[in-house]
Amino acid sequence: MKIKNFSIVYILWMLIFTIIPMALIFIFAFTDKSGEFTLENFFYVGRYSNVFLRSIGLGAISTIVCLILGYPLAYIISKISVDKQNIVIMLIMLPMWINFLLRTYAWMTILENNGLLNRFLSILGVAPISFINTSGAVVLGMVYNFLPYMILPIYSAIAKIDKRIVEAAQDLGAGKCNVFLKVLLPLSLPGVISGITMVFVPAVSTFIISKMLGGGANILIGDLIEMQFLGSTYNPHLGSAISFVLMILIFISIGIMNQFDDSDEDLDEVGCK
Amino acid sequence: MKKKLFFFIFIFFLSFIVVFSFILYKNSQKSKITINVYNWGEYISDGSNGALNVNEEFTKRTGIYVNYSTFQSNESLFAKIQNGGAKYDVIIPSDYMISKMIKMDMLKKLDFEKIPNYSHIDESFRSLEYDPTNEYSVPYTWGLVGIFYNKKLVDEEEKNINWNILWNKKYSGKILMFDNPRDAFAISQIRIGISLNSSKKSEWLKAANDLKQQKPLVQAYVMDQIFDKMSNGEAALAPYYNGDAATLLERNKDIGFVIPKEGTNKFVDAMCIPKNAEHPVEALAYINFMCDPKIAAENIKYIGYSSPESAAKSQLDPKVANNKICYPDDQVLKNAQVFTALPDELNAFIDSLWVNIKTGEEGNPFALIAVLIGFILLYLIVFLLKKKKNKTV
Numbered sequence: 001m002k003i004k005n006f007s008i009v010y011i012l013w014m015l016i017f018t019i020i021p022m023a024l025i026f027i028f029a030f031t032d033k034s035g036e037f038t039l040e041n042f043f044y045v046g047r048y049s050n051v052f053l054r055s056i057g058l059g060a061i062s063t064i065v066c067l068i069l070g071y072p073l074a075y076i077i078s079k080i081s082v083d084k085q086n087i088v089i090m091l092i093m094l095p096m097w098i099n100f101l102l103r104t105y106a107w108m109t110i111l112e113n114n115g116l117l118n119r120f121l122s123i124l125g126v127a128p129i130s131f132i133n134t135s136g137a138v139v140l141g142m143v144y145n146f147l148p149y150m151i152l153p154i155y156s157a158i159a160k161i162d163k164r165i166v167e168a169a170q171d172l173g174a175g176k177c178n179v180f181l182k183v184l185l186p187l188s189l190p191g192v193i194s195g196i197t198m199v200f201v202p203a204v205s206t207f208i209i210s211k212m213l214g215g216g217a218n219i220l221i222g223d224l225i226e227m228q229f230l231g232s233t234y235n236p237h238l239g240s241a242i243s244f245v246l247m248i249l250i251f252i253s254i255g256i257m258n259q260f261d262d263s264d265e266d267l268d269e270v271g272c273k
Numbered sequence: 274m275k276k277k278l279f280f281f282i283f284i285f286f287l288s289f290i291v292v293f294s295f296i297l298y299k300n301s302q303k304s305k306i307t308i309n310v311y312n313w314g315e316y317i318s319d320g321s322n323g324a325l326n327v328n329e330e331f332t333k334r335t336g337i338y339v340n341y342s343t344f345q346s347n348e349s350l351f352a353k354i355q356n357g358g359a360k361y362d363v364i365i366p367s368d369y370m371i372s373k374m375i376k377m378d379m380l381k382k383l384d385f386e387k388i389p390n391y392s393h394i395d396e397s398f399r400s401l402e403y404d405p406t407n408e409y410s411v412p413y414t415w416g417l418v419g420i421f422y423n424k425k426l427v428d429e430e431e432k433n434i435n436w437n438i439l440w441n442k443k444y445s446g447k448i449l450m451f452d453n454p455r456d457a458f459a460i461s462q463i464r465i466g467i468s469l470n471s472s473k474k475s476e477w478l479k480a481a482n483d484l485k486q487q488k489p490l491v492q493a494y495v496m497d498q499i500f501d502k503m504s505n506g507e508a509a510l511a512p513y514y515n516g517d518a519a520t521l522l523e524r525n526k527d528i529g530f531v532i533p534k535e536g537t538n539k540f541v542d543a544m545c546i547p548k549n550a551e552h553p554v555e556a557l558a559y560i561n562f563m564c565d566p567k568i569a570a571e572n573i574k575y576i577g578y579s580s581p582e583s584a585a586k587s588q589l590d591p592k593v594a595n596n597k598i599c600y601p602d603d604q605v606l607k608n609a610q611v612f613t614a615l616p617d618e619l620n621a622f623i624d625s626l627w628v629n630i631k632t633g634e635e636g637n638p639f640a641l642i643a644v645l646i647g648f649i650l651l652y653l654i655v656f657l658l659k660k661k662k663n664k665t666v
Contacts, residue, residue, distance in 0.1 A: 033617065046638025047625045053640060054632065108498075112507050113446075130446070133493050216452045216494025217631045224628065232369075232455045233620040234348045245641070252648040259655045 025247075028240035041241035048224055048242070055221040056249070058135060059204035062142035063150075066199045067192070069143070070150035074191075075184075077151075078158040089155070092148050104141055104212050111137055111213065133215030141209040149198040157191025158184065193261045201250055221246050307338040308362040308555045311350065313542065314343040316365070316414075318575035325571045331562050337555050354379060354547055361547055362556035368541045369455070371410050372403035373614035380409045381546040387557040390564035398581040401541060402470070402611045410543035411560050412581040414573065416516045417539050417601065417609060418456065419532035421499070423525075426509035435533040436464040439510060440483075445490040449502060449511035452494040454627035455612060457484060459538045460512055469538060469610045474622060481626040488630060503528060514540075516578035518598045532601050539609035541581070 032038045077088050095103060110116045111131040118128045131137055161184065169183045207222025214220075221242065228239030310328075320326030328339040344350045347370035353359055354374070366374065374380050385391055391411060398415065400407040420434060426447060429438060439448055439460065451457040459469050461480040471477065492508055500517070502508045504524040513521075518530045544563060546556045562568060566584035573580040573589065579599045580586055586594050593599060615623070629635055 043638065044621060044625070046641050047636040048628060049636045049638060049641035049644070050632050050634045051628060051636070052644060056644070108501075112502075112505075114505060114507050211452070211495075212498070215492065216450075217488070217491075217633075219628055219631055227624065227628075229352075230346055230348055231624070232348065232453060233617075233624050234351060235617070235621060235624075236352075238621065245645075249645070249648060252652055256648075256652050256655050259652075259659050 025240045025243055028237050029244040030241075032237060041237050042245070044238050045241050045245055051219050051221055051224050052245070052249075054135075054218070055204050058139055058142070058218075058220065059200055062139045062146065062203050063196055063200045065139065065143050066147050066150040067196065070147060070195065071154055071192070074151050074154035074158055077155050085159075089152070092151055095144075096148055100145060101208060103145060104209055107137075107141055107144065108132065108212050111140075132213060133217065135214065135218050137213040138210050138218050138220075141213045142203045142206060145206075145209065146199045146203055149202070150195040153194040153198065154188060154191040157188040161187045190261055193257050197254055197257055200253065204250065205246060305336070305338055306552055306555055307340050308552050308559060309340045309342070309360060310559065311342055311344060311353075311359075311361040311364045313365065314345060316343070316542075316576055317341070318571045324575050325568075327563075327568055327571060330568070331559060334562065335555075335558055337552075337558065339559070357549065360549055360551050362550040362552050363544055363559050364547055365413050365542050365544050367612075368401070368403040368543070369612035369614050371543055371545060374545070374547075375404065375409055376614060379548055381548055381550060381553060382408045383411065383546065383560070384557060387554070388561045388564065390561050390566075393564055393566050393569075393582045393584045395581055395583055397606070398541065403541070403613050404543070410545045411564060412541050412543045413563065414516075414576060414578040415539060415541040415581055416514050416578045417532050417605070418459070418512055418537050419515050419518070419530050419598070421503050421511045421513055421518070421521060422529050422531065423503065423506060423509045424527045424529055426506070431529060431531055434531045435535055436460055439512065440464070440487050440490070442490060444509055446492050447509035448487075448491050449499050449508045450487070450491050450494050451512060452496050454623050456512075456538070457494070457627070458623065459610075459612075461487075463533075463536045463538070463610075470613045470615065472616070472619065474619070477619070477623055477626060481630055484630045485633075488633060494631060500524070514578075515598050515601075516576070519577050530598050532598070532605050534605055534608065536608035536610065537605070539606070539611050541611060542578075 029041055030037055030039070032040060077085055080088070108115075112118070113128055113130055113132070115132070117131060122128060165187070166179060166183060169179045174182065204220075205222050205225075207220060207226050210216075210218045210220045210223055225239050225242050225246075227233065228235045228242065318324045318327045320329065328341050332338055344353070347366050350364060350366055351370060351374070354361070354364070355377075371380070388411065394412055398412045401412075404410045420436075420438065422434060422438075427434070427438075427444070438444070439450070451460070458477065458480050461483040462469050462471070462476075465479065465483055467476045467480060493502070495502065499508070499511045499513055500521060503511055503521060506525075506527075515530065515532065522528055522530065544560045546553055546560075550556055563572070564582070566582055566588060569580055569582050569585035570588035573585060574593075577599075580589075586600065625636065
């Protein structure tokens with residue numbers, strides 16, 4: 001009874017800080033300055049389609065890179081002894097304790113034309129390569145910042161897998177390749193799915209990385225929204241409309257991802273769990 | 274039962290304490306008046322490093338307390354005043370924002386009889402374009418946009434440097450530009466001779482084309498990052514505000530600063546009183562106090578921007594007062610233009626031009642619709658495939 005009463009606090013919290021802001025975005029997106037209903041904002045959003053395409057593209061690339069880098073690492077971590085596992089996991093989390101802005105700023109000094117990397121290359125006799133102010137640098141920034149969000153869920157999914165299942169597969173004559181493809185991969189899929197969601201969503205809507213590493217020319221949706229609220233135009237209606245379209249896109253992509261996430265149900269049916 | 278009783282007593286006491294302290298607080302408020310001042314960050318002499326604490330001095334002189342808070346951009350100030358969430362008595366926005374707020378009837382007309390120190394404000398800072406009738410604002414500081422250049426990387430002599438150098442192919446990849454549309458367009462507009470406050474879309478398009486041609490030469494579009502990028506030699510040329518020249522010139526001896534004679538953008542930050550101010554009379558006293566040449570000089574010493582008062586200028590270190598960066602020749606000033614507010618619709622148009630310049634491509638509404646439809650189709654395909662698979666299982 002008491003616990004039930006206590007949950008009201010959370011419901012209230014949700015109402016004030018989740019439902020009402022969402023409703024406000026919705027209202028702002030469909031109204032103009034005088035508060036009347038309009039679809040004009042969405043017409044203006046169309047002007048920025050290139051920014052949407054770029055954001056989705058760069059977000060997808062960094063998600064794939066994170067997956068390629070993160071999955072093997074998560075697998076390796078799950079194979080080492082438990083004591084070491086904790087240390088490695090802490091090391092992965094460690095950069096997350098440092099402020100996001102500072103981490104990105106550090107990359108700026110590394111990638112600049114006079115930066116650490118190019119100085120090192122000039123010692124080797126390689127002509128300076130411009131790393132900074134390219135979309136590659138933006139992807140690098142996203143991968144660096146969001147990689148832990150990929151590794152951790154995959155790791156916990158793999159760590160949860162019952163070793164006996166793997167042993168059973170081996171007993172039945174499955175090779176290493178088959179064990180991985182037919183047993184480990186499907187069972188770790190939920191982790192992969194939540195990893196992809198956790199990287200893709202913030203990567204698409206990030207804004208400061210593109211400003212610091214992309215030289216301002218690699219505008220992403222986040223920058224565009226920031227421009228509407230803090231820029232010289234100050235147009236919260238357009239800003240909300242952009243957020244709204246972004247929300248729909250993310251909503252659909254999560255929907256797509258969830259369709260893959262059926263391994264749990266299958267297992268229940270087969271009776272493995 | 275006992276527990277409940279205890280609980281009620283506890284609640285009763287708690288509310289009693291709250292009400293009592295609130296009454297005490299209200300009473301203490303009555304005896305002293307506090308005005309709310311809203312200014313840019315780092316934009317007043319605050320008593321650090323032995324400087325005068327201007328707000329404390331005001332309280333000492335008048336007995337009026339100051340509740341001082343700061344903002345980061347004109348837009349955040351505007352949003353706060355418009356939402357009506359907070360009531361301020363004195364605000365210090367920039368030129369174009371003042372003109373916008375005048376148009377939207379958000380500012381109070383000032384009673385200049387209560388601001389005798391207004392006489393110290395130089396003639397050239399009265400009735401500027403943003404407040405043409407000179408009824409709503411009293412200038413606080415001003416500044417100009419100029420070009421920072423690295424003497425080691427730029428061959429041209431100082432007198433030959435003008436806005437065209439930012440379009441010079443020789444410095445490709447070494448040029449920084451403003452990362453906000455109004456400032457960036459202003460440079461191109463001065464270069465090709467268009468008014469900064471033009472209301473013709475065709476003229477803005479012309480400037481946009483000019484900026485598009487410059488884009489391949491630009492290393493990055495930045496704001497505060499120019500401090501880092503210029504001082505470590507990453508970039509050779511960058512337009513920025515003269516008030517920050519002292520900081521940057523100190524960091525790297527090779528850096529010079531030029532204000533092109535052909536014209537530039539002059540910005541003025543001025544004190545205003547919002548319509549909903551609770552203590553307008555005390556606010557006038559504060560504005561008058563800030564115009565006192567002694568106080569103005571103290572503030573200018575701390576801020577580093579220029580003062581609109583000659584009397585305050587004469588109290589500064591002659592090195593600063595005769596510094597051509599902060600107080601350039603009349604000829605430079607004569608060609609300088611001030612921003613005024615543009616219609617919302619034009620602002621939105623400029624924003625989209627700006628994004629197109631930076632991304633190098635035109636937006637196409639159909640592309641966005643195609644993306645949305647593509648996403649939905651993908652969802653349906655995956656959904657159907659899964660259904661099929663489940664059936665076969």
